Amino acid sequence: MKYKKICPKCSSTDIIMIPGNTGAYGSGNNIQIGLTSFSAVLVHRYLCCNCGYSEEWINKKDIPTLKKKFQSK
Numbered sequence: 137m138k139y140k141k142i143c144p145k146c147s148s149t150d151i152i153m154i155p156g157n158t159g160a161y162g163s164g165n166n167i168q169i170g171l172t173s174f175s176a177v178l179v180h181r182y183l184c185c186n187c188g189y190s191e192e193w194i195n196k197k198d199i200p201t202l203k204k205k206f207q208s209k
């Protein structure tokens with residue numbers, strides 16, 4: 137969906153990208169990994185305007201950060 141811009145559920149090409157953001161006090165579309173909003177990982181969303189299906193994506197550069205925090209040892 138991210139690359140083809142085609143909905144896997146209904147095959148619609150009416151896809152929009154909703155960028156992640158960080159608001160005050162950690163609001164917005166992100167994953168908190170620390171005490172401040174500066175350490176949040178942004179979650180970008182792709183939404184099919186035809187059926188409402190959405191996918192969430194995280195920047196590749198942020199994956200090691202999440203791994204470090206959430207991967208069990």
Ligand SMILES: [Zn+2]
Nearest residue numbers: 143146184187
């Ligand atoms: Zn769809």
